[in-house]
Amino acid sequence: MKKDQSIPINKGNYSMDTEERLQLFEKNRGSDWPDGYKKYRENWVKFAKEKITSDYPLHVDLELASICNLKCPMCYTISDNFKKLVNTKNMDFDLYKKIIDEIAHKVPSIRLSLRGEATLNKNFAEAVRYAKTNGIKEVSTLTHGFKLTLPFFKSIVEAGIDWITVSIDGVGETYNSIRKPLKFDVLLQKIKDIKKYKDENNLVKPVIKVQGIWPAISEDPTKYYETFKPYVDLVAFNPLIDEFDKEENPKYIKNFSCPQQYQRLTVGADGLVMKCANDENNKEVIGDANKEKIYDIWHGKKMNSIRELHNHCGFLKSEVCKSCFLPRETYKEEANVSGRKVTVLNYIGVDQKIGTSDF
Numbered sequence: 001m002k003k004d005q006s007i008p009i010n011k012g013n014y015s016m017d018t019e020e021r022l023q024l025f026e027k028n029r030g031s032d033w034p035d036g037y038k039k040y041r042e043n044w045v046k047f048a049k050e051k052i053t054s055d056y057p058l059h060v061d062l063e064l065a066s067i068c069n070l071k072c073p074m075c076y077t078i079s080d081n082f083k084k085l086v087n088t089k090n091m092d093f094d095l096y097k098k099i100i101d102e103i104a105h106k107v108p109s110i111r112l113s114l115r116g117e118a119t120l121n122k123n124f125a126e127a128v129r130y131a132k133t134n135g136i137k138e139v140s141t142l143t144h145g146f147k148l149t150l151p152f153f154k155s156i157v158e159a160g161i162d163w164i165t166v167s168i169d170g171v172g173e174t175y176n177s178i179r180k181p182l183k184f185d186v187l188l189q190k191i192k193d194i195k196k197y198k199d200e201n202n203l204v205k206p207v208i209k210v211q212g213i214w215p216a217i218s219e220d221p222t223k224y225y226e227t228f229k230p231y232v233d234l235v236a237f238n239p240l241i242d243e244f245d246k247e248e249n250p251k252y253i254k255n256f257s258c259p260q261q262y263q264r265l266t267v268g269a270d271g272l273v274m275k276c277a278n279d280e281n282n283k284e285v286i287g288d289a290n291k292e293k294i295y296d297i298w299h300g301k302k303m304n305s306i307r308e309l310h311n312h313c314g315f316l317k318s319e320v321c322k323s324c325f326l327p328r329e330t331y332k333e334e335a336n337v338s339g340r341k342v343t344v345l346n347y348i349g350v351d352q353k354i355g356t357s358d359f
Helices: 019-029 034-050 080-085 093-103 124-132 150-159 172-178 184-200 221-228 294-298 301-311
Strands: 059-062 109-111 138-143 163-167 207-213 234-238 264-267 272-274 285-288 330-337 340-347
Touching: 019 034, 019 207, 019 234, 059 093, 093 124, 093 294, 124 138, 124 150, 150 184, 172 184, 184 207, 221 234, 221 330, 264 294, 285 294, 285 301, 294 301
Parallel strands: 059 109, 059 264, 109 138, 138 163, 163 207, 207 234
Antiparallel strands: 264 272, 272 285, 330 340
8 A cells, every 4th residue: 555645535525614503414413323423434534544444334325216307407416327227227126125124224325316316216204214213323315305395394304314415516506407397496495384393393413414516506605505505404515526527637636545435335226336426437346235235346356456556546447447536636716705814625627617518
């Protein structure tokens, strides 16, 4: 293993909120298991930095749906390549239960989303409930909010969901042009209804995080922040990444080593297990959860070979790693959000404009 490796933790998603609200978000996120949550977050960093392979991963991404009902211009799921390589479907609930039965009380955290819109799976609420009743401490999801009506929200609160991130790219007509046919005013009202329901029922969880891609926010980040701050627990953003591999000469940080192979495992809707959460097109499949145990895949030959590759800074030998945003160099952009300075780390060579793909 090379010394002085660069191992970025949680790169790519950044808070535009105050430090006080960020700390409160973290406190509320782990409010019903504070000691365990603290240890889990410490291990998230420690295992990656010290290259410790735990008995089971700290986190498992379970893609309840690889299908989506939107066609956003910056999303790789609209590309012909994705449609050709990925079996777009809803995860079979028997497969889901098989995985949960194995990792129950062993894996602290799962996320029920990856490439598609997880709430399109008819078993979404039951999936939350099944995980929570089987000892999964944190169940989260990422959604565009189409189904996030108050009745649906109530159903998943009752099931025990801990954390919901809503992708909202810009405000007003900017949002409408990106996320059509969804409408900004309708989604904002859903967010307000959720806030009111949480307040009326003295609910700390689920914590609600709103995030958007930076180009949709950059013109007036204060407006974006102030629009959502009164109603959600955290406001965040993502720099635009090279989803379509159009960058000709990408620049990489020196001595990069990926943290993910010591943190998480990613299971697609069809049960195929990818090397990481950033393998959007199933280029490097390391297992099949339909036939194999999570434990065996996590400790298997293919996963260990990935760890060995990164131990020696060999990520450029992997097509997935070469196109990933994690090893990419960034440049700083300073922004003003409600009188505070916020640093934006954009990726060098990536045009920060929405809809620049050919799809």
